[in-house]
Amino acid sequence: MARGTGVLNEYVVGVNQPVTSPDKNVVSNKGGAVIGVAFSFETEAADGAGSKYRLIRMGANWVPLFLELNCDALTGATEVDLGIYDTLEHGGAVKDIDAFMDGVNISAGYAIDSEINALSALALANIGKDIFTLAGDSHPTPDGEYDLVLTMVSEIAAAGTISFRGEFAKNA
Numbered sequence: 001m002a003r004g005t006g007v008l009n010e011y012v013v014g015v016n017q018p019v020t021s022p023d024k025n026v027v028s029n030k031g032g033a034v035i036g037v038a039f040s041f042e043t044e045a046a047d048g049a050g051s052k053y054r055l056i057r058m059g060a061n062w063v064p065l066f067l068e069l070n071c072d073a074l075t076g077a078t079e080v081d082l083g084i085y086d087t088l089e090h091g092g093a094v095k096d097i098d099a100f101m102d103g104v105n106i107s108a109g110y111a112i113d114s115e116i117n118a119l120s121a122l123a124l125a126n127i128g129k130d131i132f133t134l135a136g137d138s139h140p141t142p143d144g145e146y147d148l149v150l151t152m153v154s155e156i157a158a159a160g161t162i163s164f165r166g167e168f169a170k171n172a
């Protein structure tokens with residue numbers, strides 16, 4: 001039955017979705033292996049605008065499920081982005097500077113139980129897509145990895161702690 005012509009009974013994600021579906025390159029309805037990360041790091045007072053904190057290496061076939069950020073009050077951190085970069089071994093160039101967070105103000109801090117959703121800039125249509133697709137590539141990088149980078153668009157005026165937690169599914 002053609003879509004829009006009656007009652008549907010079909011898979012909406014995964015390898016069994018209709019041929020007409022625009023996105024077959026997603027974690028299928030069978031799921032995928034989960035990769036979890038959690039860590040904290042310290043910023044320095046007067047980390048300059050444009051500072052890049054390379055948080056983790058992501059596999060090209062990873063799919064972000066959730067990313068959360070907590071932090072101390074960081075005077076001056078009024079605009080931060082979270083995005084995808086090539087690894088330093090491949091030049092470290094930006095792929096999408098704000099794929100996940102765009103211009104977020106973290107200066108007031110985010111305590112435990114008041115995390116900021118670090119996927120706030122991800123479009124609904126991009127949920128379930130793998131990293132190399134979100135990076136705008138038609139094929140993964142040569143080593144199959146990208147960096148997740150937190151960029152301080154504004155200059156930090158006080159040292160503090162940033163904590164990050166995330167889960168990804170490994171796409172087949």
